[in-house]
Amino acid sequence: MVPGQVIAKRFSTCSQVDNIELLVSPLHYSRAIKTNQDLLPSTPLSRLFTDDFWGTPLTHSGSHKSYRPLCVLSFRLNYLLSGLEPGPYHLVNVVLHALVSALFALLARALLVRSPLSAFSAALLFAAHPVHTEAVAGVVGRADLGACLFFLLGLLAYRRYCKYRDKRRYLWASVAMATASMLTKEHGVTVLAVCALYDVCVVHRLHPKDFLQVISEKSYGPLREGLLHLLGAAVALLALRFHLMGSQAPNFSPADNPASDSDSLMTRTLTFLFLPAFNFWLLLCPRWLSFDWSMEAIPLLTSPMDPRNIFSACFYLSGVKFLFHISRTLTKPCAYSGSAGHCNHRLAGKQACSCYSYRSKQSVRTNSGSKNSVFGKYTTCCSKNFTSSGKCISNGVNNNNNNNNCGYANGHHRTGTANGTVANGGTHSFQAVTDCQCHAAVIMAIGLLVIPFIPATNLFFYVGFVVAERVLYIPSMGFCLLVALGFEQLYKRQEGLLRRRILFGLFLGIIVAMSVRTVRRNRDWLHEENLYRSGIPINPPKAYGNLANILSSQGKKTEAEWAYKKALAYRSNMADVHYNLGILQQEQGRYEESLSSYKLAIQFRPRLAMAHLNLGLVLGILGRKEEAAEVYRHCAELDSSGLKDPKMHETTKISALFNLGRLYADDGSYKEAIAVYQEAVKKMPEHYQPQSLYNMMGEAFFKLREYEEAERWYQQALRAKANHIPAHLTYAKLLSKWGRPQEAEKWFLKAKSIAPNDSSVYQHYGQFLCENDRHLEAADVYLRAAELAPEEYEIIFNAANTLRQAGRNTDAEHFYQLAVKLKPNEVTSHMNLGAMLHVNGKLQEAERSYLEALRLKPEDPITQNNLQKLRNLLNQKKMHSRR
Template sequence: MEAPLILTCCLAALLLYSNTLHAQFAYDDSRAIKTNPDVLPSTPILQLFWNDFWGTPLTHSGSHKSYRPLTVLSFRLNYALAEFEPFAYHITNVILHVIATGLFAVLTSLLAPNARLFSFTAPLLFAAHPIHSEAVSGVVGRADVGAAIFLLLALLSYIQYCKKSSINGHSNATSTAYYSSAAAAAGAAASSSKSFSSAASANASSSSSSSGAVGGCGGVVTTAVIGASRACSSKLYLSLAVLFSALSMLTKELGITALAVCAAHHIFVHAKIRLKDLPSLIWDKRQHQQLWSAVAVLAASGALLLGARLVIMGALPPEFAPADNPAADCDSAMVRGLTFLFLPAFNLWLLLCPATLSFDWSMEAVPLVTTLADPRNLASLSLYGGLAALCLTYLTGWRRPWGGSGVLPRRLGFDDSSNAGDDVVILALALLVLPFLPATNLFFYVGFVVAERILYIPSMGVCLLVSWGIHVLHLRARSTRTRRLLYAAVAILFVLFAARTWRRNQDWSTEENLYRSGIPINPPKAFGNLANILSSQGKKEEAEWAYKKALSYRSNMADVHYNLGILFQEQKRYEESIHEYRLAIQFRPRMAMAHLNLGLVLGLLSRKDEAIEVYRQCSQLDGSGLKDPRTHEATKISALFNLGRLYADDGQYEKAIQVYMEAVDKMPAHYLPQSLYNMLGEAYFKLENLEEAERWYLKALRVKADHVPAHLTYGKLLARMNRGSEAEEWFRKALVLAPKDSSVHQHYGQFLSESDRHVEAADHYVQAAVIAPSEYEIVINAANTLRQAGKNREAEHYYRLAVSIRPLDATSHMNLGAMLHVNGKLHEAEASYLEALRLKPDDSITRTNLQKLRHLLVKKGISPTR
């Protein structure tokens, strides 16, 4: 294909996905990128080759076993350039899709260089196919796009290897014949009296036998050198094919099928071997020795790569939840078999008619095939019948058989157009079937029902078949009108694909759009995920409705119960929250986060004994087999942390220290311990063990130098130890780190107030109150400090604000009354005192203040209120 046509296909791929560049992270992107420690530079780069795609060690029982270190490395490079800015990740995906489209265009041009319509249509349909939207728009889909690129590079390298090795074999035969003719010509010259010109024609410009022999030997040497050079070149391409196949596997697991695709190309496309001839060729390897040598290299490479993969993953298969792949969890062998037979047909339908797409096909999105009478079995029969017919047609009935000669037809390239259709169909079948085999549940169960992104490579096969069909129709069209109709049909197909892709990309632009689009296909998963988004947007009522809607479809979803519990907890609907957390634990007993939050709510309700029991249970949960062991282990330590705080709040500091130390002993390497160390310091501070307190505060600061709470608590400790200048230095450091943190201003203000620097203290309390105007303690402290600083008018304002925050608090009304009294607002002061007494009739201080006020009113000739 001409370069302009290849560039046109690449440009189409670029333009069609340009609306993804400003998309957000969606669905699995957050876990694979934002919460994946392997993406961060703090993780040693070699660790990528020992962890799965999500950052879990491959040997862990809960590992997903998805081994894609090159994909994670690409995320890491994106992070190095732009941290977690989605644009950098999305533009990388689009560029990779453009590269894949260009390589696919090169492949089609090699397959049928004289079929321009085919060579242009196939990559154009590939560029626009809607099934690719998940792989390109979703950042996680980069694994499939990258694997496709390396697979295409492997296949193109292997095609060059086949061509070079064929040319090399032809050259060797020619050099032998040339050497024999030269020797014969030299013998004839010695026994006859031929003229110079005759000798020249026979011996290639030589007049004597000796000179002819020399010339002949020189030709042999030259040809031998050329042949050796070509042999080295062919081995280089074979090595590249194996290397790119390995890189494809390191990008995504299914990339190892690149070796199988290369082998299929060599056997059935290049060497033109029929299925029935394979046994004889296997027994007699002298024929096509170069073919079997190459296939042996591919097989050995595949075995080596698979062996290394099994060693790295600990030779343990992954474990999945029943909802991920319901058929695999079904007890009926018939149901499993019928469903697994149907799923490839369903995937093929998505490739042929990608009208209905979903971000998730788990649970009951694709119902199980439970009986032989299910009409979907017809789709299965049609698929396998069609594949069998294609194989019988193209792998057993060649138009140019051996003819009994024992020599298979060999092609030097792809110039023989009479066989181009066979080449296209066979390679299309290889690309369609072989990369899809790992997802068929044939060799092992997979953790999904349908995954659109894994169809990125198989879609090449469909595009080849459809485009070759269009090419054949074009050849058979006898009139210009018919051909124009065909062109119009192709244009309409491309426009439909392009429009669907553009629209589907918009679904992937935000998580809300994505989950709303999935409601018709997988309502429980879509509603549950949508509720999370709505809750994060502050749309609590809509979120609650969505959570309950999800549970109406599938009531045993522990995640949804847990998230609904969080929603109720945020709304202080604690009893409802407890109910949801208990349901989450019922459906998933080892869900550590549900245990932790249940303990927190019980603590808020002062149900301390229950909270202690729940925290203890949480800290002892087994984490084997869980998909996110890092979070699970961290949550167990958080349970101990909160248990210690519960004891500390109850004044049981010795018990608190004991629990904190247990947490220190058990915490995993990835746990951030600065808060735990800080709380240990607090507990020792309360026990007047100031040396130990200082040791733990400093330890917290060494772990995280910008940990603001440790700055504040250490500052308080230093003030207590009469090291005022050091204390103030730490408070000032905290201000630099968090100038808009109300607690920093509050603690610094308290320090200044205790140092009798009331004016400075008042300034900081006011700043704290501006930042957090609804925090009662901050507001009342600001009012008190302003009064001490002699700023009575400002103090009055904050006393009024305190009353508005706690209108039923008698002390607030009493304080406001006292301030109004001082400021000469006697009637308002009287009203505040009376309100305080209404709320707390037996308060002696308020009664005394009211009596003094009324005495002053009488003295001024003003009648007090009755």
């Protein structure tokens, strides 16, 4: 026997090149961006209006019911321009925040027309508030930014409608902006309620006891028109929203909102009463901020004796007292001309005399000959009986007679008196106008603070969070207005320039402190690791779990395992953490430990499909194939109703069938494998990528020598994904086996052009060349494969075999030595290295390699035979040397 003749070959099989994703990375990628199929150009645009924010159909029981098509559309545009590059996404968020801040400054300036300093202070505080960091720095916070942008545009448009009642385009624009706001994020629809509040309490200054008059009094026609449009739009939008979500409320995990899962009415009530107070505290003192407030970040209030109830009581008592004070101001006389372009008079328990400028101002001459501006062509007044000096025409027609101007006589602005008469007396006092303006601004501030927050209070339906800082983005506008108004009042009451300067310095210090906090919080959001570390004091189980994912992705496995166990020490029933810990242990080859982790994950979340899938994979690795098959079958039958990510769940179920079929194929049961693959094809959802499944189907038919059927499935795989490398390689191998080598080589070369740096392409192409006795070419191809994958044992070993067959024995020896270093306990490597050294005349070294091979496999007859030949040769050389 010639030395080296028995060198073993270990070329890869076709199944080993089909790289379907079997393990899910422990990192929680953003479902809204990275795994959302609705961002892809291949997805029809119509899907944006039938799927939720995460790309799940709204009618699916597992849908989150977050319907935000305009926000997803903006993500899709970002994807078209820059793919998944994060920079442009964040840039858009920053630009949106700048636009919102500018619009809020306009609103504040309009509401505080006589207090530009307060308006500027409110806008500055809004722009710099730390609680906005999540909405701006977090990409998914764009929903809040966009909703607020349309919210402000809708409110400003309605203000224009209140000024020019005959220009209904402003009313329709307001409704359109409200619709856009709701389609960007759900609570944007509350702008309709804020517009109604503005019209009723600021423009008309109606007291609640006067609301019935709006229905019957003809003079309230303009108000009725606005309110009916707002009410109709609200009903239509909410009905549409409810219809699109399948007339079903979303299902949330108990960990998302623990209070909603409590059986105790007292616990639910006390906790839900505390949460708005806590949110207000975050606006007031944003010292503690977190990326996640779920689980026990805020412990439930289970008893009336909980001291936090005192804070809740103080919050609500203060709010009631504040609202009572505002209600009283609606009954007091007020002259207000400015922001809405009209005058309002509350006449001691009677109706308001309200004048509305329907068009533009007109210049008229008074009796004294002076020229004054009065409001336009039509004037409607709410009161019919006034003195002749201030007579209002009830039919709304202004004859350009000085006596027909409500609130104006002889060119002077009049005010109502307590007894219901209109007094002569020149211009309103500056204080009266300022007080009226202040009350209106306070009303709007309260409305902006409270109304947009109502959907998050769990009052009408449960929400999927405890506290979410980004939800405070719109309500914070009201908070900033209140702070600015409070600062203004304190400033005016200070006597002396020094005191005012000190107060101004304190307020400026608050703005600076808020800005510094915002900068520091942005640093937390700059990197995921920083973000999760910052959340440890507030929500340790969630923060440690996410931190562990980041550390694991960075290769810091020991630290990651410590973080996983730390998270479980706080909350032992976190299925995701058990699952991710199992992945880490599996990657390290600690299969028994990973089995325990996967089983715990399944125990705490029985329908966690990925845990079942990986459990089956580990059982297969351990040779427990019957158990693995049982787990795969159970995984494929899991129910997906009510799950947060049904698409991933359904995909995992098909992957379970894929691996079950592969398990049968590895045992040579190709017919059983085909039956399972066909079941997977029948059940696979629309979003499933089938190319790997089709490819494995083709390979099973290939093994059964049903070449025509195999070719059909390979072509199906290539149609599903034209650049699918495994299908190129397996199809080429089929053609080669089928006696069509020229076609086969074309597919190998095509795969090489698609993936020039894929070592598996060169490995299989090299095998093809060897099978066709083109050993010199094969050697060069394998050298390239080894260059691309120097740590891949099979490639290095096969490169050595090919170099030997090409007659490049020195190079072959070098690669066998590399193979021995990669797998020192692999007997074949030592045997082949010994044979190559034997051929190259390095007999002593060859003997050592043979002996190592026999140590690993003592009874191997081939190695014993080669060693015997080697020693015979050594003995012959010794005899020759003695002679």
